[in-house]
Amino acid sequence: MKILVTGAAGFIGHALIRALMARGDRVIGIDNLNAYYDPALKHARLADLADVPSGSFDFLQLDFADYPALVAALDGHDFASIVHLGAQAGVRYSIDNPHAYVQSNLVGHLNVLELARSRRVDHCVYASSSSVYGNSAASPFSVDTRVDHPVSLYAATKKADELMSETYAHLYRVPMTGLRFFTVYGPWGRPDMALWKFTKAILQGDPIDVYNHGDMRRDFTYIDDIIAGVIAVIDHPPSDDDARKPGGSIAPHAVYNIGNNQPEPLGRMIDVVEASCGKPAVRNLLPMQPGDVYETYADISAIQADLGYAPTTSIDTGIPRFVDWYRAYHSV
Template identity: 80%
Template sequence: MTILVTGAAGFIGHALTRALMQRGQHVVGIDNLNPYYDPALKHARLANLATIQEGRFDFVELDFADHEPLEAALAPHDPSTIVHLGAQAGVRYSIDNPRAYVQSNLVGHLNLLEVARNRQVKQFVYASSSSVYGNSDTVPFSVDHRVDHPVSLYAATKKADELMSETYAHLYRIPMTGLRFFTVYGPWGRPDMALWKFTRAILQGQPIDVYNHGDMRRDFTYIDDIIAGVLAVIDHPPTDDGAMKPGGSISPHRIYNIGNNQPEPLGRMIDVIEAACGRPAIRNMLPMQPGDVYQTYADISAIQGELGYAPTTGIGIGIPRFVDWYRSYTGS
């Protein structure tokens, strides 16, 4: 079985491709290796995939927002499943660069939906985000809650992706699963995320910016727990039985939260990084940033009940693993 993974050189895409290959599967990976963050890390992830002896990996460098090169590149392949993880990420970046999000997250998503329709794939799995919940006061966040008030363009594009996917599931009966990821972290993570920034600054003796004066909470989810959930989704596509799915669809389209179901105060996260680094942080307290949210908190009962998803890694274990990897990767 061939699986198409977009964003294969990204954080989650790399980890998923690695896990699929270790199961002996053939992965066709797509990534445009854009400079949103240092492409050297993306190349390092690809080099890491080249060390895996199991499975097979065919990598194609292209922008999936350009449909003609996308279709030409996929002509030799026959994927049975698409896992669309590629996107322009980052809440704050979307404020200054909105067109990048429309092109990648809307046009690109549509292009992959068209591939799924034309190839008649068995299922289409795609990345949404916990950002769609905005500043909801109702916690934990449930996939059955309304999410009509995004506070960033990034979140708006992810909600739009869910709506487009619902349409394709309804019209073409393509089994679809949208995954709302909650603050993913771990080895090979992204340099634009707080964990990387804080770790680098603490090790270098530089101050860290702590927004909302530290009064924020995040449902930090370790990368291995995320991948366990994605693999379970791949192995169990939704059925087209007319029953209501998580998220409210009666088409073969469901939406799951994948989180740790345990929001942590930002201050505790920094405490754990300090302990792992062996030195204190210099905390620069600042007000809340535009587009940011106070807390994220995943209700995982849907994926837990249907697929047995059960995260096992708290930040007391996961953050030291990241710090160890970071020091090895950077030589810090």
């Protein structure tokens, strides 16, 4: 299979491309290598892909929010499916930088939908987020729950992406699947995520900022479990008669949660990081940040029933793997 992957140098994109190449797929990767976090990490991820023995990988550095550039760069490249992982990430960053989210997550998403329509791809899989649930009182979060009250602009753009995708699937009958990711972590992760920040600070002997005085829960999902779910989704595009669709949909459009189905208290997560680092944390207890939510908890019954998705990695296994990778990457 030949697959186009956006966000190719990102955390999930890098892991997905490795897995696709390992099974013999050919991948075209797109990324603009922006400076939201250190581009050196993105370059290192791309370099890591050179070690995969099978499959093939062509990388194009461009901004998918620039539609003429996107079309021109892909002229002459054929692909059967699209996995659109590229986006401006981060809840807190969206408070101060709203235009970046509109450009990447709205304009950019529309450009990818137009590409899917014009190329008549077999399947367009795209990244949504658990952030769309906001402070939902219904726990665990089900894909059947209405998500009309986002508490950050980032979440609002992801909800808008789902709506645009529903429209394109309905109008043009292009199979679409949205994936609501829940707190993905693991080797090659993002420096703006709590696990990276806590590991860095603890190893350096610096204090860590613990919001809402540690009274939060997150459905931490290990990268390998995420990738297993994404690949299962890629291989099973929705059809008009599938049952798992947003409420009342008559389009070939599915939405799934991909999480661990096991929310962990933030304090326990920090305990595991401390044990993995071999050092205690100095905890700086702070109030809740704007845009944050108290809990994320994935109801994964839909993707379990449809595709057999079954995460297997607890934080007691996954966090030490991340810390070991972090030490090796930084020569700590």
